[in-house]
Amino acid sequence: MTTEEDFIYRGGARAAFAGTARGNPLTEVLWPYRIRLSAVLLLKTISALGGLAPLIAVVELGRALLSPEPVEESHVWTVVAVGAGGLLVRVLFESLSSGLGHLFDGELQLSLRRLLGERLGRVPLGWYARRDSGELGQVVQKDVAALHPLTARTPGEITSAVVVPLMSLVYLFAVNVWLTLIALIPVLLGLALNLKLMSDTRRSDRLALDEAMGRIARSAVEFVQGISVMKTFGASGRAHRAFTKAADDFADYFTGWVLGVAGLGALASLVLSPLFVLVLLLTGGTALITSGTAPASDLLPFLLLALALTAPVAALCHGFDDVRAARTAAGRIRALLEAPPLPEPARPLPPRGSQVELRDVHFSYEPGHEVLRGISLKLPPGTVTALVGPSGSGKSTLAQLVPRFCDPTHGSVLLGGVDLRDIATRDLYRRVSFVFQDVRLLRASVAENIALAVPHAGRDDIVRAARRARIHDRILQLPRGYDSVIGEDVTFSEGEAQRVSIARALLIEAPVVVLDEATAFADPRREHEVRRALDTLRENRTQLVIAHRLETIAEADTVVVLDDGAVSEIGTPAELLAADGQFAAIWQSQLGMPDAASHDRDTIARGGE
Numbered sequence: 001m002t003t004e005e006d007f008i009y010r011g012g013a014r015a016a017f018a019g020t021a022r023g024n025p026l027t028e029v030l031w032p033y034r035i036r037l038s039a040v041l042l043l044k045t046i047s048a049l050g051g052l053a054p055l056i057a058v059v060e061l062g063r064a065l066l067s068p069e070p071v072e073e074s075h076v077w078t079v080v081a082v083g084a085g086g087l088l089v090r091v092l093f094e095s096l097s098s099g100l101g102h103l104f105d106g107e108l109q110l111s112l113r114r115l116l117g118e119r120l121g122r123v124p125l126g127w128y129a130r131r132d133s134g135e136l137g138q139v140v141q142k143d144v145a146a147l148h149p150l151t152a153r154t155p156g157e158i159t160s161a162v163v164v165p166l167m168s169l170v171y172l173f174a175v176n177v178w179l180t181l182i183a184l185i186p187v188l189l190g191l192a193l194n195l196k197l198m199s200d201t202r203r204s205d206r207l208a209l210d211e212a213m214g215r216i217a218r219s220a221v222e223f224v225q226g227i228s229v230m231k232t233f234g235a236s237g238r239a240h241r242a243f244t245k246a247a248d249d250f251a252d253y254f255t256g257w258v259l260g261v262a263g264l265g266a267l268a269s270l271v272l273s274p275l276f277v278l279v280l281l282l283t284g285g286t287a288l289i290t291s292g293t294a295p296a297s298d299l300l301p302f303l304l305l306a307l308a309l310t311a312p313v314a315a316l317c318h319g320f321d322d323v324r325a326a327r328t329a330a331g332r333i334r335a336l337l338e339a340p341p342l343p344e345p346a347r348p349l350p351p352r353g354s355q356v357e358l359r360d361v362h363f364s365y366e367p368g369h370e371v372l373r374g375i376s377l378k379l380p381p382g383t384v385t386a387l388v389g390p391s392g393s394g395k396s397t398l399a400q401l402v403p404r405f406c407d408p409t410h411g412s413v414l415l416g417g418v419d420l421r422d423i424a425t426r427d428l429y430r431r432v433s434f435v436f437q438d439v440r441l442l443r444a445s446v447a448e449n450i451a452l453a454v455p456h457a458g459r460d461d462i463v464r465a466a467r468r469a470r471i472h473d474r475i476l477q478l479p480r481g482y483d484s485v486i487g488e489d490v491t492f493s494e495g496e497a498q499r500v501s502i503a504r505a506l507l508i509e510a511p512v513v514v515l516d517e518a519t520a521f522a523d524p525r526r527e528h529e530v531r532r533a534l535d536t537l538r539e540n541r542t543q544l545v546i547a548h549r550l551e552t553i554a555e556a557d558t559v560v561v562l563d564d565g566a567v568s569e570i571g572t573p574a575e576l577l578a579a580d581g582q583f584a585a586i587w588q589s590q591l592g593m594p595d596a597a598s599h600d601r602d603t604i605a606r607g608g609e
């Protein structure tokens with residue numbers, strides 16, 4: 001384990017999850033950093049206290065100089081020295097706490113993102129099917145960043161907001177109790193109004209507002225992502241309407257929310273404003289001085305320090321807002337860190353050969369709703385098994401169990417006689433390659449994309465794989481050949497991207513191939529090249545193909561017909577045609593398709609033999 005990994009595992013959030021009682025997600029996420037966070041708080045407290053000293057020094061100086069008594073020089077200089085010393089302490093400790101806070105914030109974000117990255121790399125691939133990339137991006141990027149104020153800013157704000165008023169109050173009480181009580185009026189009023197603003201009703205309004213904002217974001221993404229389809233089908237108005245409705249809803253919520261908080265917010269700001277505080281103190285102070293209850297010099301500290309009492313109230317409330325936002329973010333981070341990883345075998349076993357076998361496989365995405373029911377199949381080495389069946393019958397789900405995107409809920413899938421759960425994931429991916437939906441190419445060079453699973457592959461091997469996948473000539477036309485960066489130097493068409501992914505699979509030399517034909521032939525212009533590339537990929541391999549082409553079906557060694565999650569027919573194409581059952585019906589319906597008629601007449605004849 002490297003030093004960095006070591007840090008994450010020993011000091012990182014992982015330890016927190018093991019060591020703290022389940023409860024507040026924020027505490028759990030921050031627990032490993034408690035010592036550093038306490039150090040930041042301590043430094044902030046010293047800085048806040050230091051900052052108070054110059055203020056009190058000014059007040060003391062004023063009182064000493066305005067007093068009818070003769071000025072005591074040594075006292076004045078001591079006060080000046082304490083004020084200057086306090087200023088120095090504030091500057092020094094403020095820089096220290098702020099530096100440490102930001103350092104610690106950077107460390108926390110890095111550590112959390114690494115943990116999230118590590119967890120995302122270990123969850124089953126099937127887990128991603130139920131999540132959209134926006135949701136994951138929100139957690140990894142925005143939610144981790146939402147912890148920033150908490151580590152770098154809020155501790156300082158909250159500490160100053162508590163320490164400064166408390167110390168000022170102690171001092172002011174010592175000067176004059178009556179004036180202190182007057183100075184407390186705006187503080188208590190401001191606090192009460194702000195607490196009302198943060199009350200549960202306001203919080204649920206805020207959540208509704210956030211939800212309305214989220215709907216705008218989602219409909220904007222849908223609008224942009226689906227615009228080409230919508231325009232093609234002349235429905236761009238509909239997509240636009242959905243977005244406009246979300247924006248209108250948000251405007252309604254916002255107006256309601258603003259009307260609800262505007263009055264209270266304005267009142268709170270007024271009560272805490274310097275003008276209100278000064279008018280109140282001057283009025284009360286004048287009454288006390290003229291009645292002889294307080295000497296005139298007592299008013300000065302209040303005029304200077306009373307503002308130090310009210311200013312932190314608003315800061316305190318904003319600080320709590322940040323804490324609340326960070327708490328929600330931490331909850332989502334924790335949920336992601338707790339996503340169940342694909343269990344790795346404690347003692348991995350090497351598969352013996354490339355036979356794939358499914359033994360009484362059941363699978364459900366949601367409890368109580370099985371999409372695969374008791375499937376048993378054998379795919380002998382070097383044979384082609386074609387999966388056919390109506391839409392929704394479970395073909396993709398079954399195919400995805402072979403590269404272990406998910407584990408069956410009951411039964412087992414075996415490769416070379418070994419349960420997939422007993423094979424190390426790396427070993428499995430070297431033995432099973434797949435070409436499924438969503439060919440993903442990385443923003444890296446073409447060579448790196450091809451060599452994704454074999455990072456140390458030589459250039460010769462990469463070129464050979466690209467040649468066999470019939471993408472080599474296209475790569476040579478790129479400005480920097482194999483070093484061209486995808487997304488910068490080139491944007492591949494769907495068919496080209498598929499051939500790059502086939503080259504990737506060829507380089508692995510996996511003995512088992514799982515393929516979704518519907519996706520592979522999504523680009524009709526390039527279908528011929530993709531088909532030839534796939535023919536190369538399939539040579540001498542154990543193949544499981546979600547077959548849509550009569551040619552593939554006719555040439556398969558075994559055809560498996562799936563119906564509602566169960567095998568309804570199994571046999572060679574000729575046997576199944578002769579049986580005149582569901583397969584024969586599918587075959588007949590495919591014959592009627594224009595593509596089949598033009599392309600597969602010969603094959604059909606052979607298939608019927």
Ligand SMILES: Nc1ncnc2c1ncn2[C@@H]1O[C@H](COP(=O)(O)OP(=O)(O)OP(=O)(O)O)[C@@H](O)[C@H]1O
Pocket residue numbers: 129130365366371389390391392393394395396397398
């Ligand atoms: N990620 C998922 N979460 C929940 N249910 C799912 C998920 N993926 C598929 N299903 C459900 O599982 C069943 C089988 O789907 P599957 O995609 O395996 O069928 P298919 O035969 O491949 O369909 P098609 O030919 O249309 O691609 C369907 O009822 C589908 O709604």
